[in-house]
Amino acid sequence: VLQEIEGSKAVAEAVAACRPQVVCAYPITPQTHIVEAIGVLTKSGRLIGCQFMNVESEFAAMSVAIGASAGGARAYTATASQGLLFMIEAVYNAAGLGLPIVMTLANRAIGAPINIWNDHSDAMAVRDAGWVQLFAQSNQEAVDLHVQAFRLAEALSLPVMVCMDGYILTHAIEPIDVPSQEQVDAFVPPFSPRQLLDPQEPVSIGAMVGPDAFTEVRYLGHAKQLQALDKIPETAAVFAEIFGRRSGGLVSPYRTDDADIIVVAMGSILGTIEDVVDRQRDLGRRVGVLGITTFRPFPLQAVGQALGSHARIVVIEKAFSTGFGGILTTDVAMAMAGDCSRLSTVVAGLGGRPVTEESLAAVLDDAVHGRLEPLQFLDLNLPLVEGELARMLGTQRSGPHAENILRDLGTAASGAL
């Protein structure tokens, strides 16, 4: 049913419709509304057969999810930012053990400096952990990806992380078709675990593996990720049949076919970019955008095909590798067979900085006129940075960057408007 509803609430409804049996929760902004709403659905009796467990940390949340999944329960949790980092050992374990846990990551920056707003640093920090990572463009897609995630995870026996931009999606109210229980039941079959801790048929899960077999076990994780490259579009196709709309898949091209410039990005920024692309098209510029829906496994072939062999490529990223540059960019470069000569990175939206249509249009202007540097930071206040660099040259005890910068800005403590 189409509702005007908050993204978090709609995701909670969708997760509940997938009939999770264990939901473990530890609150962290901006993920909290999701597990709160699932808690209410459990308590009110609408979500039956689910144990809602309040745990003492994110590390415990993922550990409980691992135990629950190994015990044959469909397990779900959600986190963000520092919460994800705090559970990271268990995040790797869930993937290494091949347990089909579904987790929402309400993307948020990582400190220091402490910051509660959106960027993709958290998702990038666990890029190599072995989880499938899907990025939602809208709240409708966030809802739909969660439903697909349970089916996908259990088919592959791999954990799936659904990334949705904190605040921008989690706290946005918009029209969302919340899937019905009947539709979800037709799409997500009962959990049939590939491995199970069962007292009737005792096995162990989590053996120590030495140099003789570690590579092989790890390779299997990679092989399953490669299987996901087929499974993800298949799952999206079945979803489209049952739900009557297309969501998910590997990539999402928009007006790329004849484009001279293609922007590549992930998550909620894509909608804004599409608006900007339409306006550039009105000016006669052949511009398009490629959304990366599936970031892990990375769809090298689909991305390479969509980018073609001549267009100038601008990767807009909400995270970067300090001391290097773009993270998504390196994957995109691989998809372009290493052709970096037509590739630029624009780091944007860090720590919740709004990405305006005006700034995006300026990026495309620069791209059209060949003015884009290989790496640039959108709307960077360069004088502010240069002031601090000069201060460091002037004296050894120049003090903490964050406080100095805030003082230069005349801000007592950071905050919006």
Next chain:
Amino acid sequence: MPRSNAPTTEAGHQPDALQAGHQPDALQAGHQPDARTSITSPATPVVSGHRRPVQVRLHGRGGQGVVTAAELLAVAAFHGARYAQAFPSFGSERSGAPVAAFCRISDTPIRTRAPVLNPDILVVQDATLVHQVDLFNGLGETGLMLINTSRSPDQLGLESIVTRLKPGRVITVAATELALTHLGRPLPGAALLGALAAASDAIGIDALTTALSERFSGSVGAGNVAAALAAYQNVSIEIEEAPARAARN
């Protein structure tokens, strides 16, 4: 009356425009048959409505229900068969700290997630913000400002914004007083939205009262509806009498 209200639908019903096939972009059949592609929007947006898209920025202080007001505005627009998007601009959530929230309303699907920098309508829930925050940033001369105060714009030192906007585009609403009368609590959101329904065609008053009744039950719901209706009537009368008043002056 300034406008005829769009027909509201019963709770749970799909808005008319959506039934007529104007579905949100996620529901569009899309134009790229490849299963590997994701949600796509039509290359050319479907334009059928005659109402202009509206961008609203709401300012207030933490605890005054600014974010809730933006949500209610979006829900009311949804009941009026329009697309709507509402989202907050979060700071650290402290009571009393300046807060802003945004709402976009359109007859076509809304894709952008950028903050509203050039609002058509500015809603100010707390007049003490006037000289503290850059409230009027991006508000053009055709803009509309609704401000919660029982004083006049001149008394608030708003002459510059009054002269910048077209005549009659700064509307004062004693929203806190209306809320205290009808709700018993100083939460000005419902009254300001009632005033907004009177002063623009962004939402209808029936859609607003539906949204308020859905969100708040019992006496709280009734109080909010009463505050919204009172502000709607006050502002409607003010707008009707404005030409006569201008002629006298």
